[in-house]
Amino acid sequence: MAYVTVGLPALGFVAALAFSLRYGFTLRDLALLAGMYLVTALGVEGGLHRFFSHRSFTAGPAVTAFLGVTGSMAAQGPILFWVAVHRQHHACTDRDGDPHSPRPLGPGLRGRLRGLWHGHAGWLFTIRRAGWTRHVSDLVRDRLVMKVNQYYFGWVLLGLAIPAAIGGLLGGAEGAAGGFLWGGLARIFLLDQVTWSVNSIGHTLGNRPYRTRDNSRNVAPLAPLSVGGSWHNNHHSQPALATNRHSFWQIDVTGMFIRTLDLVGLASDVRYRRAKK
Structure with missing residues (x-):
């Protein structure tokens, strides 16, 4: 699954570039890319991260399902897996047990680059696949969350079908192909890089206004693309x-x-910022 998660969107991004060299990059392609990117980015950051992982607010079944589906359409893993990994990250941030800390893996520049790659996407190939459900016992008891989680691959396919269908309605076969490539596969690839950059760059470079126990950092240039996740x-x-x-x-x-x-x-x-003492 790691090879599919990393490799297929990368191939899709290359295919989208090749498609645009042949047929041009249209305003329709841009709109489908931007629209699907925003919806799924909010699904990841607002849904998988702040809602499901940290329970920073509560919502009814309709919003819960919407956040679960749009987060799943990002193709970064089912709800339970994504949340379990993130909660483990917070429990062991930048220490042994952190699934994707970019700590150096060896001496010198090579060790630093290996650590950066591990924190970015390499961890997907090495993460232990057993025992992570203990981090999501609250979600396992939620029937709606489990139902959305069960149909993860269907939501991923839906995230590819929607831009293809809209592109086809607006531009025929060429529009469908552009929607599938730009609003689907290339969008997944680009959002992956931004999300993973919060894990890698966000623990390597940037500003540290708070002296936390870890090496977390604010990466201001990524804030718009990460819809606020890079703070x-x-x-x-x-x-x-x-x-x-x-x-x-x-x-x-x-x-x-x-x-x-x-x-x-x-x-x-909704848990808003605590007042300063």
């Missing part, structure tokens, strides 16, 4: 919060999305 030191300082924005200038699209859900009554018990 990683902010998050590790107060991981249960629904918002990562600790300064007025920090972009946190996911935090705004959760606030909107709260305002319209679709989210409750």
